[in-house]
């Protein structure tokens with residue numbers, strides 16, 4: 001009889017699949033369940049692009065995690081033989097001087113002190129190098145060559161195929177309804193049609209649907225809709241590097257950021273702002289004023305009360321781990337997330353895990369680069 005420890009993971013987004021791949025490589029027999037198809041059309045991880053940056057104000061932990069993850073993106077690019085991660089750089093534009101105390105200045109100082117070769121901008125440099133931007137308005141900022149964007153849905157497909165190749169059993173068509181608990185220990189998942197997957201450990205990574213499986217988390221996280229806008233310029237090459245790069249424009253004060261034209265000529269922009277509270281199953285409709293003049297849709301952040309993830313053991317149920325709470329900024333960390341989740345499962349020390357531990361709700365706050373609203 002096999003003594004291989006078993007794990008079932010609920011959710012085939014980036015949290016669930018990165019955990020599955022890492023745990024399988026550590027010797028577990030892993031099953032991932034998801035309503036499917038994978039990538040799921042409503043999953044937050046499923047889109048054309050996501051920003052990848054290590055610019056996090058003075059938040060060294062996220063900055064370090066971002067730098068570590070970027071190393072991982074390069075490894076995955078090599079495995080795949082073509083990029084999932086496009087290191088076009090990250091352009092930080094500001095309409096005000098980079099004064100001490102601003103998030104952008106904190107990022108600039110922290111990253112420069114760490115040895116990253118950031119290039120400071122002014123109106124003249126912006127006018128010459130990035131001519132589509134209004135250089136009279138954006139008078140300051142910097143360019144960070146270590147950053148860019150990732151192909152989001154493709155990353156899910158890549159992780160799913162790598163997982164299957166490594167021996168993970170992915171069961172699409174299984175919508176977990178309850179976590180099975182016996183004598184205070186999680187022993188598996190039961191689906192809405194009554195079928196069960198039993199395992200020694202359970203990881204719940206179901207994005208905005210997570211609190212349905214672990215209701216104790218309802219107070220800690222909520223689905224928040226954010227509108228995505230997709231434009232198709234007639235001359236897409238004008239919106240490509242080196243003249244048009246992944247950007248954030250006064251992002252902590254406006255929320256606006258966006259991407260160069262992708263291979264299909266689509267230029268995407270979005271707002272990393274307050275968003276609007278919704279139900280996890282609400283239609284992914286964009287805000288009405290945006291629908292009028294562009295192709296657009298909504299995607300839901302799983303917003304925690306403090307913007308930090310929950311990658312942690314359940315405080316009362318043995319063998320139950322949660323890995324979620326992306327809060328609109330987890331995608332970039334995908335190559336590092338699986339290791340954190342696996343360390344939490346195994347009870348191994350991990351320098352990032354304390355920040356993502358189970359914690360009660362406190363005073364509401366958000367990730368530093370996010371626009372908090374007026």
Ligand SMILES: Cc1cc2nc3c(=O)[nH]c(=O)nc-3n(C[C@H](O)[C@H](O)[C@H](O)COP(=O)(O)OP(=O)(O)OC[C@H]3O[C@@H](n4cnc5c(N)ncnc54)[C@H](O)[C@@H]3O)c2cc1C
Pocket residue numbers: 010011012013014015016033034035036039040042043044045046049050051052174175176177205206207208209226227228270298299300301302323324325326327328329330331332333
């Ligand atoms: C509009 C938007 C823009 C973003 N921009 C960025 C960005 O630029 N940079 C960045 O780093 N991050 C960004 N993020 C954040 C990032 O995309 C998310 O944090 C991340 O994708 C969340 O992954 P997840 O695995 O938690 O959730 P999901 O991708 O939603 O995956 C959850 C999975 O669980 C499955 N599931 C649901 N219910 C069940 C069930 N009952 N049983 C089993 N499985 C279930 C779903 O089908 C789904 O496949 C953005 C997010 C959004 C919404």
